[in-house]
Amino acid sequence: MINIHNLHKSFGDLHVLKGIDYEVREKEIICVIGPSGSGKSTFLRCINLLEEITDGEVVIDGVKVNDPKTDINAIRRNVGMVFQQFNLFPHMRVIDNITLAPIKIKNMKPKDAQKLAHELLEKVGLGDKANAYPEQLSGGQMQRVAIARALAMQPKVMLFDEPTSALDPEMVNEVLDVMKQLALEGMTMVVVTHEMGFAKEMGDRVLFMDQGVLVEDGTPSEVFDYPKHERTKSFLSKVL
Ligand code: ADP
Numbered sequence: 001m002i003n004i005h006n007l008h009k010s011f012g013d014l015h016v017l018k019g020i021d022y023e024v025r026e027k028e029i030i031c032v033i034g035p036s037g038s039g040k041s042t043f044l045r046c047i048n049l050l051e052e053i054t055d056g057e058v059v060i061d062g063v064k065v066n067d068p069k070t071d072i073n074a075i076r077r078n079v080g081m082v083f084q085q086f087n088l089f090p091h092m093r094v095i096d097n098i099t100l101a102p103i104k105i106k107n108m109k110p111k112d113a114q115k116l117a118h119e120l121l122e123k124v125g126l127g128d129k130a131n132a133y134p135e136q137l138s139g140g141q142m143q144r145v146a147i148a149r150a151l152a153m154q155p156k157v158m159l160f161d162e163p164t165s166a167l168d169p170e171m172v173n174e175v176l177d178v179m180k181q182l183a184l185e186g187m188t189m190v191v192v193t194h195e196m197g198f199a200k201e202m203g204d205r206v207l208f209m210d211q212g213v214l215v216e217d218g219t220p221s222e223v224f225d226y227p228k229h230e231r232t233k234s235f236l237s238k239v240l
């Protein structure tokens with residue numbers, strides 16, 4: 001589903017991603033862990049072209065993302081993203097947050113988009129919040145709306161960038177539960193997370209990133225119980 005080959009990303013002189021090779025198969029759940037500043041967000045943002053790729057290539061479902069001929073909107077239709085800070089449109093009701101992109105980018109009829117939005121709100125447990133504004137919701141509810149909004153584009157892949165890091169502890173599970181449900185339904189997911197429990201339980205593979213390099217990759221048991229690299233061991237000793 002996603003093929004990443006020799007991916008490099010620099011911001012000016014700062015070389016952030018230093019040649020990443022990775023492959024995500026359909027329906028896989030990949031959990032990305034690593035210290036702050038190691039390039040995890042940049043890695044996700046290169047996958048859906050929120051950042052320009054400096055060198056290398058990213059291919060999603062057979063389409064090269066960083067090809068000038070590729071329609072960026074087509075990529076974004078196929079790749080949903082959920083951010084740490086929700087990024088909902090504050091002046092729009094929940095329902096309009098969800099229907100905006102399907103109507104504008106997918107040319108969906110407003111009526112169909114609204115029907116889909118109501119279904120997705122039910123799915124994330126917020127069937128009664130369609131007419132609320134984001135500020136009337138808790139963090140956990142806002143993040144579930146953000147997930148529903150991403151799903152409204154009917155993406156092939158979902159990227160999550162620390163989706164629970166900005167939440168009060170009691171709201172973490174309601175978001176993780178929605179993600180687990182999605183995973184069980186067969187969504188392909190790349191999840192940057194500090195929730196090691198989620199990574200252990202749901203991850204098909206765990207990828208440890210440090211200083212822009214993919215240091216270690218394996219099953220949760222391989223990475224958590226039998227880490228091979230000193231850097232992985234040192235990181236895990238601080239977070240587990
Ligand atoms: P992580 O998500 O693992 O914490 P990031 O991908 O956010 O790491 O950042 C990796 C490095 O890239 C950091 O040194 C960060 O300061 C830098 N960086 C990220 N985004 C930008 C940007 N838009 N401009 C300049 N530097 C950036």
Ligand code: MG
Nearest residue numbers: 040041042161
């Ligand atoms: Mg980050």
